[in-house]
Amino acid sequence: EVQLLESGGGLVQPGGSLRLSCAASGFNFDRSDMSWVRQAPGKGLEWVSVLSGRNGGINYADSVKGRFTISRDTSKNMLYLQMDSLRADDTAVYYCANLHHSWGQGTTVTVS
């Protein structure tokens, strides 16, 4: 069974940092494209970043470029999102996802 379990969310002050983690199981994590997607309260889905399983290529949304860093540890089947210089408009539920497959349950980040 495919499982994605996020952790690391919480309350942080503007300008602060937070590191989200996503534990993956039940599929070939090494070869999967993995994304972070967020959803602000009452708003739609916003893609944040992707890490390619094929070649390790990375892309970011313009709104987080230069502030967020996606990474993975294939030995642990873990995906990470390091979030620096956080702003109030980064407040959202953050989902770890294989967009062609499964989503985690989300972790809430509040910047205030």
Add this chain to the structure above:
Amino acid sequence: QSVLTQTPSVSAAPGQKVTISCSGSSSNIGENFVAWYQQFPGTAPKLLTDENSYRPSGIPDRFSGSKSGTTATLAITGLQTADEADYYCGTWDSSLLAYVFGGGTKVTVL
């Protein structure tokens, strides 16, 4: 303002059919596969269809995706009260080098 445009809401009676459109451009829907996601309030999104029309295991055939040019469509037939949810389209944008979502469509069963 989303890169992909969806009608904010649609409604129909139980048993009827609804269609949700997702309009994009040549750099996204025009040249990449489209996925549709279903989201109930307070829960994570779930993949409904991928690669324009592929349905993952466990998704009822009442849900069908299609694409023509720069517009993708999700059709729900035999509408049920359990289908009340938000629906999002998504695809890669080759110019933006980003995955883009539509703004979402709320389906209401009358």
